[in-house]
Amino acid sequence: MFELRLLCPEERVEPVTDALEALDALSVSVEDADAQTPAEQALFGEPGLPPPKEGWQRSLVVSLFADEAQAREAAQLLAPQDFFVDCRILGVQAVPDQDWVRLTQSQFEPVQVTPSFWIVPTWHEPPAAAQQVIRLDPGLAFGTGTHPTTRMCLRWIAHHPPQGQRVLDYGCGSGILAIGAAKFGAAAVDAVDIDEAAVRSTEDNARANGVQLAAGLPDRASGRYDTVLANILATPLKVLAPLLCGHVAPGGHLVLAGILARQASELQEAYAPYAALQVSDEEDGWILMTAQC
Numbered sequence: 001m002f003e004l005r006l007l008c009p010e011e012r013v014e015p016v017t018d019a020l021e022a023l024d025a026l027s028v029s030v031e032d033a034d035a036q037t038p039a040e041q042a043l044f045g046e047p048g049l050p051p052p053k054e055g056w057q058r059s060l061v062v063s064l065f066a067d068e069a070q071a072r073e074a075a076q077l078l079a080p081q082d083f084f085v086d087c088r089i090l091g092v093q094a095v096p097d098q099d100w101v102r103l104t105q106s107q108f109e110p111v112q113v114t115p116s117f118w119i120v121p122t123w124h125e126p127p128a129a130a131q132q133v134i135r136l137d138p139g140l141a142f143g144t145g146t147h148p149t150t151r152m153c154l155r156w157i158a159h160h161p162p163q164g165q166r167v168l169d170y171g172c173g174s175g176i177l178a179i180g181a182a183k184f185g186a187a188a189v190d191a192v193d194i195d196e197a198a199v200r201s202t203e204d205n206a207r208a209n210g211v212q213l214a215a216g217l218p219d220r221a222s223g224r225y226d227t228v229l230a231n232i233l234a235t236p237l238k239v240l241a242p243l244l245c246g247h248v249a250p251g252g253h254l255v256l257a258g259i260l261a262r263q264a265s266e267l268q269e270a271y272a273p274y275a276a277l278q279v280s281d282e283e284d285g286w287i288l289m290t291a292q293c
């Protein structure tokens with residue numbers, strides 16, 4: 001594993017993290033670069049850096065890549081972009097796997113989706129208020145519930161329980177949405193992803209949660225579903241519009257995430273021939289768009 005470390009002013013964090021995700025970073029974390037952390041000590045040790053101001057002004061953006069070439073290529077691609085102005089590449093360094101696991105575990109706490117629905121890592125006891133729980137350990141697949149897009153999809157599932165339904169999770173990552181749908185009563189769940197590691201992770205996580213689902217590559221999706229969930233980024237979602245809508249049964253629900261608030265109208269336009277998308281939730285600049293077909 002290799003991490004690419006960037007220093008960004010607050011207003012640049014969103015486009016930079018979006019770009020890193022689009023460049024296939026396995027994970028992206030954002031810390032206050034000026035907090036009293038070991039990261040701060042490392043930063044201040046660097047010659048030529050301006051002294052920090054008060055508050056969260058500068059962010060340390062750390063993204064993880066499977067190999068060094070990918071991390072360096074991401075840095076090269078980011079450097080000339082308009083949105084990278086005022087940002088700085090701090091470097092690429094190897095991360096011992098053991099450290100990564102420890103670091104991730106220490107950062108992963110139970111996540112509240114609704115007051116009674118929680119995502120809880122296996123090394124934590126579920127909170128007393130949790131009536132519905134997904135047990136999930138962070139792996140390399142995206143989807144631990146810590147990202148607002150995942151949380152919004154899960155909240156939607158909790159508020160629209162797919163009791164007895166056939167559900168498709170398109171771009172399943174860790175399988176968290178598929179597992180959520182199964183826990184909220186879905187009768188049959190298909191979970192698909194272009195990444196084989198995500199498919200394996202979904203199968204493992206489903207087993208650990210005692211739910212039945214069928215995971216596979218995208219061609220496993222077949223026929224019509226009462227609910228189609230897709231938490232991918234805006235650009236692939238636009239390309240996938242005819243395919244995803246073709247899988248929604250008449251009267252069924254389409255639930256899309258991975259979309260920034262400013263991208264709402266592009267998505268509405270792309271889906272207009274098939275469905276009238278509405279913004280139905282918003283968190284930290286990300287939106288959930290849904291339609292009943």
Ligand SMILES: C[S@@+](CC[C@H](N)C(=O)[O-])C[C@H]1O[C@@H](n2cnc3c(N)ncnc32)[C@H](O)[C@@H]1O
Pocket residue numbers: 141142143144145149150153169170171172173174175176177192193194195198218231232233236258
């Ligand atoms: C942002 S993650 C979402 C994971 C999980 N569903 C969640 O909500 O947390 C997006 C996932 O979509 C997958 N993906 C990206 N493009 C895809 C495509 N064209 N077809 C299927 N899966 C895709 C990625 O491999 C990744 O696992």
